[in-house]
Amino acid sequence: MNTDDVHQERNVLGGELEPCGWDPVTGFYRDASCTCGPAVARHLVCAVVTADFLAHQRSVGNDLITPVPEFGFPGLRPGDRWCVVLDRWLQSYEAGLASPIVLAATNERALDLVELDVLRRFAVDVPDDLSVLG
Template sequence: MTGFYRDGCCSTGPEDLGSHTICAVVSAEFLAHQRAIGNDLSTPMPEYRFPGLRPGDRWCVTARNWLRAHEDGAAAPVVLASTHEAVLALVPLAVLEHYAVDVPGDLSALDDLS
């Protein structure tokens, strides 16, 4: 389950030093970029209840690493409705909107991305 608190939400708090506040639909390019900067999101890490990600998965990613991917031309799409407002302290809304994907009325349609 995603989220710093593993509650399915991109909530944040004082313990979340990485600010896992962006709900991203991860792509192969984004995952490769993250691995290249030392943030392997593909390999499962059971000790952190982390399943490992595949393209199309939706996951709460850190604001800094997502921003770095944006700056390097490898940003993942963002589900704005599920992204925490705290991210605005680091990433401008206009940048997030550029990568925004619509959330359909029937959320099961997002499963087709994987």
């Protein structure tokens, strides 16, 4: 993926999409960012994963704990920042087990399926411009 494409994508607050996580390196493209790119990847939500979120995801068939080295996936531990598939985050949200999220690193395409007010309730970052928090 062209690095210029990353700078064209925006976050849910309307600003430049910030990196989600370098350790482990996240993103569909393993570029540390929750970019969609030309593949329209759905790894849009920059989650700070919790033990409850990881356990829930494992229980519904999305094992984010077990490493899969051949795909560059190290396995996650509570506290890791990871670009998760929007539908999977919503699945945990509906079960009352959603993880906190980093708004500045969550792709604006997430707003296609979820309201900003819902995302704000799980925000762990504080934007420079506090007026966006309403």
